[in-house]
Amino acid sequence: MKQKIVIKVEMTCDKCRSKAMALVAATVGVDSVALAGDSKDQVVVVGDGVDSVKLTSALRKKVGHAQLVQVGEVKKEEEKKKPAEAAAATAAVVEYTYPWHYYQYPSHAAPVYGYQQYYSGPDTWWM
Template sequence: MAKQKIVIKVEMSCDKCRWKAMRLVATTGGASSVTLAGDGKDQLVVVGNGVNFIKLIAALRKKVGHATLVTVGEVKEEEKPEPATAAVVEY
């Protein structure tokens, strides 16, 4: 199973609410990283393997406030281009 990237918009007005939401998401099974995003730091970006986003949103609505699912997708691995090697030609 591939890693998922889930973006959830949560109504968080203070730092205490942000901390509470991040702690709740971090203790969820399968979540490997949680970050804040958005202009007003009102979006949680969760990356993990096998995260149940329906239960996650229900828990956020119950404990923190209104939560809306923005996107769910697979994490795309960045392909690093191979460094060009210099060829030395002797005459």
């Protein structure tokens, strides 16, 4: 049974956010982690067999003040939405090909001082 856990964490900077996300993602049983809320101060965890109390206390120790907001089952509609969103995301990926080539300068056997050897003037650059 998958469950959805929402934890409000006091995160003041991007470093705190990444630290909290890494800590939650490393927990056994976590399937997905997301940030929610207006100021991105809530961590939404979806997983199977995740202990919400231990996760909250670990966030308190490593990041800062954390409060368990909600624990509940994942609805079937959310599970059905994920494969459709994943298919739409993969369909939107466009592979770009580069038509130009990078110029590779010739290697030199002897040291060349300046560019006089390869540059003969502004009017003969195309020859």
